Amino acid sequence: MKHHTIPRIVTKLIIPLILLFGLYIQFHGDYSAGGGFQAGVIIASGFILYNIIFGLEVGLSILSINMTKNLMAIGILLYIAVGFMGIIQGLNFLEYNALLDSSKQGQLLGIFLVELGVGLTVSNVMILIFYSFNNLGGKL
Amino acid sequence: MNQIPILIITLPLLLTPILLLIRKINIVYVLTLVISLINIILILTLGIEVYNNGNIIYELGGWPAPIGIRLNADLLSCYFLTFINVMSFLCLVSSKNIIKHQIHEDNLYLFYIAWLLCNIGFSGIVLTDDIFNLFVFLEISSLSSYFLISQANYKGSLLAAIQYLFIGSIGAVFILLAIGILYAHTGTLNMHDLAMKIGQAKFSKSIIFSLGLLLAGIGIKSALFPLHGWLIKTYAYAPSIVTTYFSGTSTKIGIYILLRVFLDILNSISPLEYYKLAQFILFISLLGVLLSTFYAVKQQEVKKMLAYSSVAQLGYIIIAIMLLIPDGLTASLIHVVNHSIIKTGLFLIIAIIFINNQNVMIEDLSGLGKKYPILMSCFVVLGFGLIGLPITSGFISKWYLVTAMLKSEYWYFTFIVLLTSFMTLFYVWALIEKIYFATNNNSSAVNNISIYQIFCVITLTIMTIYLGLETSLTSGIAQNISSDFYRIIEK
Numbered sequence: 001m002k003h004h005t006i007p008r009i010v011t012k013l014i015i016p017l018i019l020l021f022g023l024y025i026q027f028h029g030d031y032s033a034g035g036g037f038q039a040g041v042i043i044a045s046g047f048i049l050y051n052i053i054f055g056l057e058v059g060l061s062i063l064s065i066n067m068t069k070n071l072m073a074i075g076i077l078l079y080i081a082v083g084f085m086g087i088i089q090g091l092n093f094l095e096y097n098a099l100l101d102s103s104k105q106g107q108l109l110g111i112f113l114v115e116l117g118v119g120l121t122v123s124n125v126m127i128l129i130f131y132s133f134n135n136l137g138g139k140l
Numbered sequence: 141m142n143q144i145p146i147l148i149i150t151l152p153l154l155l156t157p158i159l160l161l162i163r164k165i166n167i168v169y170v171l172t173l174v175i176s177l178i179n180i181i182l183i184l185t186l187g188i189e190v191y192n193n194g195n196i197i198y199e200l201g202g203w204p205a206p207i208g209i210r211l212n213a214d215l216l217s218c219y220f221l222t223f224i225n226v227m228s229f230l231c232l233v234s235s236k237n238i239i240k241h242q243i244h245e246d247n248l249y250l251f252y253i254a255w256l257l258c259n260i261g262f263s264g265i266v267l268t269d270d271i272f273n274l275f276v277f278l279e280i281s282s283l284s285s286y287f288l289i290s291q292a293n294y295k296g297s298l299l300a301a302i303q304y305l306f307i308g309s310i311g312a313v314f315i316l317l318a319i320g321i322l323y324a325h326t327g328t329l330n331m332h333d334l335a336m337k338i339g340q341a342k343f344s345k346s347i348i349f350s351l352g353l354l355l356a357g358i359g360i361k362s363a364l365f366p367l368h369g370w371l372i373k374t375y376a377y378a379p380s381i382v383t384t385y386f387s388g389t390s391t392k393i394g395i396y397i398l399l400r401v402f403l404d405i406l407n408s409i410s411p412l413e414y415y416k417l418a419q420f421i422l423f424i425s426l427l428g429v430l431l432s433t434f435y436a437v438k439q440q441e442v443k444k445m446l447a448y449s450s451v452a453q454l455g456y457i458i459i460a461i462m463l464l465i466p467d468g469l470t471a472s473l474i475h476v477v478n479h480s481i482i483k484t485g486l487f488l489i490i491a492i493i494f495i496n497n498q499n500v501m502i503e504d505l506s507g508l509g510k511k512y513p514i515l516m517s518c519f520v521v522l523g524f525g526l527i528g529l530p531i532t533s534g535f536i537s538k539w540y541l542v543t544a545m546l547k548s549e550y551w552y553f554t555f556i557v558l559l560t561s562f563m564t565l566f567y568v569w570a571l572i573e574k575i576y577f578a579t580n581n582n583s584s585a586v587n588n589i590s591i592y593q594i595f596c597v598i599t600l601t602i603m604t605i606y607l608g609l610e611t612s613l614t615s616g617i618a619q620n621i622s623s624d625f626y627r628i629i630e631k
Binding site for chain 1 (some may be wrong): 153
């Protein structure tokens, strides 16, 4: 895509906006429309757009396939770890009150971490799907 | 103690991302086995607790019922949980040598992760008290089972997985749409709440529509007769250990959803009596039992023969439920467990002996009686269980089925059940004849069979004989469950 100036410039302009919008959806999921799932897809779409325009090699040097798999796993682990915090303190699974002393702050922190885990997993799954469309996933 | 229901689901779920980070097949295998064993111990403790003190309800996040999501472990859940997890464990123990020959080695760790996820899905379906979560867990188990099926390096595996994906997705969408309609009518997704509110809701055509959708969706999942096509293909083309695992669990989950939805959640509107639905399913299943037994007799391929026989046996289970009397439900619950054990054992022996073959023809079994005396005597015992000869558990389930039918208004169908049982003898005998009385020996059967695999087969055989002699375990619990169900219905 080296000779296509317009797509390159527009992509450079638009990717920060996509990522910013993704982060907005991520952090406002707990009291407005959105959440980790939608944000993950939006952020992944920004990354995929970058890959399409500037080539897979650049993308892979930022985020290798093994790295996507690891981040995928870490996202789920974050979710379950928050859930288990409740069980460790003798409360129920996913009881956010266990996270902090103040139950309101605990609820806020809990939903934030859970959504973060979901976002991390979903965006990396999307990127991995994109990689495997390019035969890079190989034997997934 | 009160955390056990959630631990059964979340401990394997906690392990899966860790396994994805480890990626060393040996460690993955050992950890999978350990977590399955821990799960079985947890389930047995839960089962004993529930049997003595009644059902345990677990509120996720500490939110109370209609708003929050609950898990509900009652006797029916524990009954299904126990045998599903035991089957999963036995298959996992004997899977090591088998899948090395059938699956690409880079994918082995993913195979075990998908297996765990599939089992989490099954456990979740059985434990949840939220009808939408039931759908979610159904999707978890289905998606991972598509992966499991597609992994074999046989020619038709991918095609079989894709076909199952399409059919399974259609079934899942039907169930989702039906849940949506029920939600629109009652405004709740909690099963207990729904069971109460559905009786007060105005009965309209859309509820009937949702009943039809539910029946079609569950029918696909449990391989109800005209919707059983995917099962034959899947069983023939999946990696043989996956076939073994699914033969004992996957369709039984369909039966569980059928029981839970039609006899528990919706029973205040008695859905099975509308348009004589129960009678309709009964006739169709009888036809299914007859036809699939015919097909099984005709088959030359052992896996397909056993798959058709599975369809026939599932037909018996559904017939027993559709009699709509307590004895029928008891018979179906007994047969669910007994058939699961017998069919898993038969498929397991085939999977152990024929590692490299995709198509195991009847001729391939010739002369194996001398080569593998222990395995083959187990095969014969399990085969007798399939027919329903005395001292095997198959006899007990046939006995309860026939007694239940004689007590019901459809006593004249007993004839067909007995006829098909007799026909089972033909195809089982065709196998036994080849095993013991044919002389030509072929080389496609392998020699290195590990002691663990033989241990698993013998465990299943002993279970079959034990449940045939000591019936209080299955029939006692089954009678408890069915009397519970029908007490609810009479109220």
